[in-house]
Amino acid sequence: MQDQHTIAADTAPGIGADELFGQSPDGLTSDQQARQQRMSILANAPAAELIRLWKTMKLDPGCELLRGPETGLVALRGRIGGGGAPFNFGEATVTRATVRMEDGAIGHAVMLGRNHGKAKLAAVIDALATDPAMEASIEQAILVPLKALVAERDKTRAAETQATRVNFFTMVRGDD
Amino acid sequence: MYVAVKGGEAAIKAAHELLADRRRGDRSLPAITLEQITEQMALAVDRVMSEGALYDRELAALAIKQARGDMIEAIFLMRAYRTTLPRLGYSQPIDTGKMTIERRISATFKDLPGGQILGPTFDYTHRLLDPSLATDEAVPEPQTIEQAEDLADEPMPRVSDLIAGEGLMEPDSAAPQYGSDWDEPGDLTRKPMQFPMERDLRLQALSRGDEGFLLSLGYSTQRGFGRSHPFAGEIRIGEVDVEMEVPELGFAVSLGRIQVSECQMVNQFKGSKTVPPQFTRGYGLVFGQSERKAMSMALCDRALRARELDEDILAPAQDEEFVISHADNVQATGFVEHLKLPHYVDFQAELKLVRRMQSEFFKANSHKDADEEQEAAQ
Amino acid sequence: MTRTSFNKTSLETSLEAMQGGLGEPVYQSQRIFRSLMDAMARPGTIKPVATDARSPLPMLPLTAAVLATMADADTPVWLDGTMKDIGALNDWLTFHVGAPLVDEPDAATFAVLSGKRDMPALESFAKGGQDYPDRSATLLIQVERLENKPDWSLSGPGIKDTQSLAVSPLSPLFVAQWQENHKLFPRGVDVVFVAPDTIACLPRTTAITLGHPASSDKQDH
Known part of the structure; x- marks a missing residue:
């Protein structure tokens, strides 16, 4: 599962899922799970690629921030x-946005970094x-394309990283 | 004594303009871009993020550029920037066990599950300067292997868990009841430091501490100043997912990934009255790829547990107040560098004092000499 | 200890709660901050403050705007019984302010209370320590009217001679409690009185002397 680090909802149950959500992921409705996945994919997407894919949809909806x-x-x-008690070890920049579309639908985004355009679009x-x-x-x-992009990057990284894995072989030693 | 003086505005303005000019350097050369810094000076960016205690590669690159490569100045810029932003929340604790690994080694177990993965390391290089880098020669693509996903999916338990089953390794601090909350960790960016300090706050201070200071202290523990018999149990570097609960949604979402370096230092422990002999651990966790800092942090963390483990506190690295109070290079540089600010009035007072003391000294000596001469004459 | 986990009032915040944040939040909060600072520096002066915040009742929009200006994830907020369990209000504060809501008054950095009779005692809030007197609560007390009538004669730092102030409605116990609070200096709570369109402040350094409200009423006749 290449994207297990990206997509929170893919986390295998029982492995810290409780820590991640403060409740069982099964406690979320399917709509909530879909939103959780969606927001995660959008947060992890490169901004340029997100904008490019958005343009292919040729939409121009009105929205209120x-x-x-x-x-x-x-x-x-x-x-x-x-694996022990939590501690604070630093901070990261994070950007968030909440919009309301003309039909009343609400959308949220929260992601690392300082890209306001990306947050609003997400x-x-x-x-x-x-x-x-x-x-x-x-x-x-x-x-789907954004998820594939991250998966592809991870695959390449894994192929490069695993090429540096050490294969030990034991030398014959001594005379006995 | 502080006395306000005016003047120097024109000189300061001209100095800042000169700084900007010298920062830019020879105009016939292209200006360095932030992308070039993040891509080609990545470990400098990591250090600025780590000691600036703020994860943002682009800002760290900007800080390095603005500081002309002066790392402590760049770290200072990052710290100053972070104070301008509101805190929107707290992440869930990152899970380094689920790291997307870029490097993972252990000096204690050769054949550990998940393997030894060297990653992009300086180890085993010959430390010979490479003239080919003086020109822009093409760099070949790295090797890859097939089916890497299968290898990457192999579970990679933390080394500390491998012999924990035998009871030989100190376990992580016991989790409270499943599902219940841990105590809120302390935060030294919110409350002034007080000693003695809990381990969570110490780790926060060490993680943002100066790499050189921690390196030297870690080294001192190896040389006999607070011996702690360390082994690098495990070092892992890679990306972890950052998740945060969004209150208006009621569940956690992924915000993206950050790169961290983690070090588990394993130390022999002879035991105390209440604790049997076993291995104890020091822990290091820092932003970016910086295993030297993570290792130094882990050595210092272990040394600073002396009080908790009922060990004699004999060496500087074991002295919590000494280590934690002096680990922050922004505080340190502020206090050292303030000495160059005008102290004209203080110094005038000292000058007067030393003049008086000196004249008294000579007066006393001349009396003494005169007495001695008199004695000699008699 | 500060509780840093966030409020879980409802699984998904209602649309109502997501509306009515400060328009142009940077400019508006800076303007409100400036007014608060001036009002705190000149205790008892009545400052008109405008806001377009729309918060669920019974919180005044101006109280909500002051919270949006001053409070954040690191400043626990306590609400009195009239506001505490109103889901829409909790959601609004969570969304627009982001401050954790706490049940214990002494855990709060900001407390919001109605000035009416059953107001909790000032001493139930954090007063700070001798080493860190800043670790004390700021109380936002919602009232209907703030007037420069001589119910109270205020004196202390920031007041040249005396400053008159009348606050209504206000618990009859307030003045006695304030005298105790004033004696604690450098410890003690600070108060911001919030009326629908105006604010006035009482920092812990300000002394209250009772005036003659009856005589001022007579003057009106």
């Missing part, structure tokens, strides 16, 4: 020893995808 786009900080936490895409009539076309035109 309810909050943001605004940049702030998220405090990043690790765990002592890797929120618009999130809002549009809440419309069952639009969901499939957004999935095909934007989400």
Whole structure:
């Protein structure tokens, strides 16, 4: 599963899923799970590619900004020893936006970095995808290619990284 | 004593213009771009993010450019920038066990599950300067292997978990009841430091601490100043997902990935009155690819656990207040460099004092000399 | 201890709660901040403050705007019984302010309360320590009217001679509690009175002397 680090909802149950969500992922409705996946894909997407794919949809919907786009900080936490009690070890820039479309649909975006345009576009895409009539076309035109892009990058990285894996062979030693 | 003086505005303005000119350097050369810095000076960017305690590659590159490559100045710029932003929330603790690995080695187990993966390391290079880099020669694409996904999917347990089953390795701090909350970790960016300090705050201070300072302290523990018999149990570098709960949605979403370096240092421990002999651990976690810093942090973390583990506190690296109070290079540079600011009035006072003391000294000595002469004459 | 996990009021925030944030939030919050700073520096002066915030009742839009200006994820907020369990209000604060809501008054950096009779005692809020007197609460007390009538004669830093102030409605116990609070200096809480369109501040350094409200009423006749 190449994209297991990207797509939170793909996390195998039982492996820290409880820590991730504060509740079982099964506690989320299918709409919520879809939104969680969608927001994650959009957050992880390169901005240029997101804009390019959006343009292929040839949409120009009107929307109102309810909050943001605004940049702030998220405090990043690790765990002592890797698996123990949490500690703060730094911060990262994060940008979020919430929009309302003309039909009243709400969309959210929150992502690392400071790209206001990307956050607003991601929120618009999130809002549009809440419309069952639009969901499939957004999935095909934007989400599937973005997911594939990240998967492809991970695949290349893995192929390069695994080429540096050490294969030990034991030398014959001594005279006995 | 502080006295306001005016003047120097024109000189300061001219100095800043001169700085901008010298920063730009020879105009016949192209200006360095932020992309070039993030791509080709990546480890400098990592250091600025780590000690600036702010993960943002582009900003770190800008800071390096603006600081003319002065790392501590760049770190200072990052720290100053972060104070301008509101905090929007707290991430879920990152899970380094699910890291997308770029490097993973262990000095304690040869054949560990998931393998030893060297990644893009300086180790095993001959440290010979490479003249080919002086020109823009083509660099070949790296080797790849087939079916790498299968290898990458192999579980890669933390080394600390491998012998934990035997009870020989100190486990991670016990989790509270499943599903219940851990205590909120402390945050030294929000509350002033107080000693003694809990380990969560110490780790935060070490993670943003100066690499050189921690490196030297770590080295001192190896040389006998607070011996802790360390082994590099595991070093892993790679990307982890950052997730945050979004309150208006009621669930966590992925915000993207960050690169981190993690070090588990394994240390022999003779045991105390209550704890049996076993291996204890020091922990290091820093932004970007920086295993030297992660290792130094882990050595210092372990040394600073002396009080908790009932060890004698004899060496500088074990002295919590000494280490934590002096690890921050922005604080350190502020206090050292403030000495160059005008202290004219302080110095006048000192000058007067030293003049007086010196004249008293000579006066006393001349009396003494005179007495001695008198004695000699008699 | 600050509770940094976020409020979970409802699984998905309602549309109502997502509307009515500060328009041009950067400019508006800077303007409000300036007014608050001036009002705190000149205790008892009544500052008109405009906002386009629309918060669910019974929180005044101006109280909500002050919170949006001053509070954030690191400043726990406490709401009194009239506001505490109103889901739409909690959602609005979570979405637009992002501050955690706390149940214990002494855990709050900001507390919002109605000035009416059953107001909780000032001493139930964080007063800071002798080493860190800044770790104290700022109370936003919602009232109907703020007037420069001599109910109170205020004195202290930031006031040249005396400053008159009348606040209504306000718990009859307030003045006695304030005298205790004033004595704690450098510890103690600070108060921002919020009326529908105006604010006035009482920092802990300000002393209240009771005036003659009856006589001022007579003057009106």
